[in-house]
Amino acid sequence: xxxxxxxxxxxxxxxxxxxxxxxxxxxxxxxxxxxxxxxxxxxxxxxxxxxxxxxxxxxxxxxxxxxxxxxxxxxxxxxxxxxxxxxxxxxxxxxxxxxxxxxxxxxxxxxxxxxxxxxxxxxxxxxxxxxxxxxxxxxxxxxxxxxxxxxxxxxxxxxxxxxxxxxxxxxxxxxxxxxxxxxxxxxxxxxxxxxxxxxxxxxxxxxxxxxxxxxxxxxxxxxxxxxxxxxxxxxxxxxxxxxxxxxxxxxxxxxxxxxxxxxxxxxxxxxxxxxxxxxxxxxxxxxxxxxxxxxxxxxxxxxxxxxxxxxxx
Amino acid sequence: xxxxxxxxxxxxxxxxxxxxxxxxxxxxxxxxxxxxxxxxxxxxxxxxxxxxxxxxxxxxxxxxxxxxxxxxxxxxxxxxxxxxxxxxxxxxxxxxxxxxxxxxxxxxxxxxxxxxxxxxxxxxxxxxxxxxxxxxxxxxxxxxxxxxxxxxxxxxxxxxxxxxxxxxxxxxxxxxxxxxxxxxxxxxxxxxxxxxxxxxxxxxxxxxxxxxxxxxxxxxxxxxxxxxxxxxxxxxxxxxxxxxxxxxx
Ligand SMILES: Cc1cc2nc3c(=O)[nH]c(=O)nc-3n(C[C@H](O)[C@H](O)[C@H](O)COP(=O)(O)OP(=O)(O)OC[C@H]3O[C@@H](n4cnc5c(N)ncnc54)[C@H](O)[C@@H]3O)c2cc1C
Ligand SMILES: Cc1cc2nc3c(=O)[nH]c(=O)nc-3n(C[C@H](O)[C@H](O)[C@H](O)COP(=O)(O)OP(=O)(O)OC[C@H]3O[C@@H](n4cnc5c(N)ncnc54)[C@H](O)[C@@H]3O)c2cc1C
Numbered sequence: 001x002x003x004x005x006x007x008x009x010x011x012x013x014x015x016x017x018x019x020x021x022x023x024x025x026x027x028x029x030x031x032x033x034x035x036x037x038x039x040x041x042x043x044x045x046x047x048x049x050x051x052x053x054x055x056x057x058x059x060x061x062x063x064x065x066x067x068x069x070x071x072x073x074x075x076x077x078x079x080x081x082x083x084x085x086x087x088x089x090x091x092x093x094x095x096x097x098x099x100x101x102x103x104x105x106x107x108x109x110x111x112x113x114x115x116x117x118x119x120x121x122x123x124x125x126x127x128x129x130x131x132x133x134x135x136x137x138x139x140x141x142x143x144x145x146x147x148x149x150x151x152x153x154x155x156x157x158x159x160x161x162x163x164x165x166x167x168x169x170x171x172x173x174x175x176x177x178x179x180x181x182x183x184x185x186x187x188x189x190x191x192x193x194x195x196x197x198x199x200x201x202x203x204x205x206x207x208x209x210x211x212x213x214x215x216x217x218x219x220x221x222x223x224x225x226x227x228x229x230x231x232x233x234x235x236x237x238x239x240x241x242x243x244x245x246x247x248x249x250x251x252x253x254x255x256x257x258x259x260x261x262x263x264x265x266x267x268x269x270x271x272x273x274x275x276x277x278x279x280x281x282x283x284x285x286x287x288x289x290x291x292x293x294x295x296x297x298x299x300x301x302x303x304x305x306x307x308x309x310x311x312x313x
Numbered sequence: 314x315x316x317x318x319x320x321x322x323x324x325x326x327x328x329x330x331x332x333x334x335x336x337x338x339x340x341x342x343x344x345x346x347x348x349x350x351x352x353x354x355x356x357x358x359x360x361x362x363x364x365x366x367x368x369x370x371x372x373x374x375x376x377x378x379x380x381x382x383x384x385x386x387x388x389x390x391x392x393x394x395x396x397x398x399x400x401x402x403x404x405x406x407x408x409x410x411x412x413x414x415x416x417x418x419x420x421x422x423x424x425x426x427x428x429x430x431x432x433x434x435x436x437x438x439x440x441x442x443x444x445x446x447x448x449x450x451x452x453x454x455x456x457x458x459x460x461x462x463x464x465x466x467x468x469x470x471x472x473x474x475x476x477x478x479x480x481x482x483x484x485x486x487x488x489x490x491x492x493x494x495x496x497x498x499x500x501x502x503x504x505x506x507x508x509x510x511x512x513x514x515x516x517x518x519x520x521x522x523x524x525x526x527x528x529x530x531x532x533x534x535x536x537x538x539x540x541x542x543x544x545x546x547x548x549x550x551x552x553x554x555x556x557x558x559x560x561x562x
Binding site for chain 1: 325327330331332340408409431432434435436438440441442444445446447448450452453455468473476477479480486491492493528529530533534535537541543544545546547548549551553556559561
């Protein structure tokens with residue numbers, strides 16, 4: 001029996017793109033089947049989306065009022081209960097997956113592998129360590145369930161040409177009540193999603209204030225790009241935390257990444273290694289960002305950005 | 314609450330540019346500066362602030378690793394921890410094993426709150442806190458940027474991909490720290506002197522009766538692929554042309 005179970009990530013209404021990327025990774029394992037489980041209060045629409053993903057053999061829908069919010073403590077025992085039928089259990093390496101999958105692994109009494117970026121066999125993988133400064137090849141034991149997260153920036157989303165069967169399931173599992181969801185703030189924006197947008201414009205400490213950061217938003221909007229930021233810009237309060245790109249923020253792989261007033265610290269570069277083209281605009285010609293940039297321009301962003309915006313429109 | 318436990322890991326300092334050994338057997342760590350994992354400093358700072366506002370009586374720092382981890386534990390004591398425990402081992406400790414060790418210590422000490430870093434910046438696993446919470450059958454509040462206590466409960470703001478999520482957990486609980494939780498204090502010289510007198514106990518990992526054998530085998534270390542050298546353009550017109558040439562605008 002070699003089958004993969006993928007835990008779907010969603011916002012209560014629709015499937016997150018991270019799930020489709022996890023399915024692409026799973027397709028490289030060469031196993032007999034790939035099932036996706038959707039935990040929600042009412043997962044009908046989400047399950048249908050998951051069923052369309054190419055490569056998925058079956059979608060398991062677990063509707064329960066306790067599953068309205070993705071609390072790791074509540075989801076983990078349910079995933080662990082399903083795991084008996086699978087050789088592998090995968091989740092995306094997003095904050096959702098990073099919170100949940102280690103808890104699942106510990107309940108199963110097994111270790112967990114983080115951030116799969118390349119599948120060499122069903123039990124041999126490559127993953128980054130030290131903020132991407134080294135890539136290790138890791139072998140996992142075949143005699144127990146492998147629980148792992150997938151570095152989604154390393155994979156394209158699976159196509160939507162499938163038609164897997166959907167099965168509703170009731171799980172007889174005691175759910176803990178020691179953890180309660182209160183609220184989630186932020187994230188409501190009409191702009192493209194940072195993690196999936198083909199174009200991203202990021203601003204750094206050089207912007208100097210949240211008012212000045214409007215320059216980045218305006219430019220990004222004019223070319224239909226998502227907005228990102230360095231940690232320094234987030235720490236200084238110019239933009240909210242969900243815009244942070246890097247080792248401890250989001251790892252992204254847009255076709256075009258424009259770094260404006262960002263020095264290029266290793267922790268930031270980790271987040272953009274897989275970008276197609278990196279453009280750097282910085283007034284310091286010695287800034288390390290130029291070592292990785294495909295196109296570099298030395299200049300003052302407060303002049304360059306308005307000029308660039310009008311040249312492109 | 315009575316006791317808070319903080320796990321601190323000894324890692325290569327975040328300013329060091331880590332290099333892979335030419336033979337692919339590991340990364341160069343000889344003569345490299347070692348420090349407390351930055352997220353664990355934040356964890357310790359938070360524990361100290363909780364104690365200083367009177368919400369806890371004692372802060373214990375724990376590290377699992379070689380005898381050299383004493384340096385990081387001494388730094389923790391100098392920051393203000395009351396005592397330290399080194400669980401000594403010469404073997405690598407995977408997150409599940411670290412979680413098992415920490416659980417043993419929790420049971421011995423009767424701890425009500427454990428604070429860990431959200432990830433160690435060497436292996437970047439981000440697992441230990443979540444595994445500990447599972448084994449302990451207690452709540453986990455990961456990636457915390459704010460923690461408040463009232464009536465035996467903690468309200469924790471978490472940095473998630475969608476923004477900020479607030480959850481409430483019953484104590485005892487496990488919290489893992491994100492970067493914006495606080496700014497750790499600097500250690501002053503007199504504190505370093507005082508820290509020398511604080512208790513630091515060493516326990517051999519083999520005396521704890523936990524399974525710590527490694528499950529994963531690392532067969533190779535490789536440097537990341539280098540990006541091809543790019544071009545520098547003179548002005549905005551040059552930039553627009555370069556973008557057009559690549560078909561990006
Ligand atoms: C454990 C840990 C985790 C971290 N995780 C992350 C992470 O996930 N993401 C992240 O980004 N960072 C992270 N960092 C922080 C990182 O080390 C850097 O401090 C941060 O990325 C710097 O942000 P910056 O480039 O905006 O600021 P700076 O380094 O201050 O750079 C500002 C740049 O702007 C340029 N500049 C100034 N004025 C202008 C102007 N008018 N026009 C053009 N250019 C100008 C300067 O030349 C400079 O290069 C982490 C650090 C640690 C210790
Ligand atoms: C010589 C050597 C060889 C190694 N070989 C391997 C190998 O072959 N395979 C492999 O997978 N790993 C290997 N490692 C790495 C080791 O197993 C990692 O420490 C382990 O995987 C934990 O991962 P992490 O620190 O990224 O955990 P994370 O889950 O990212 O850590 C989160 C938090 O847990 C706490 N924590 C974690 N570890 C400790 C600790 N030791 N003491 C105190 N607190 C801690 C800290 O608060 C930390 O912030 C080796 C390490 C050494 C020193």
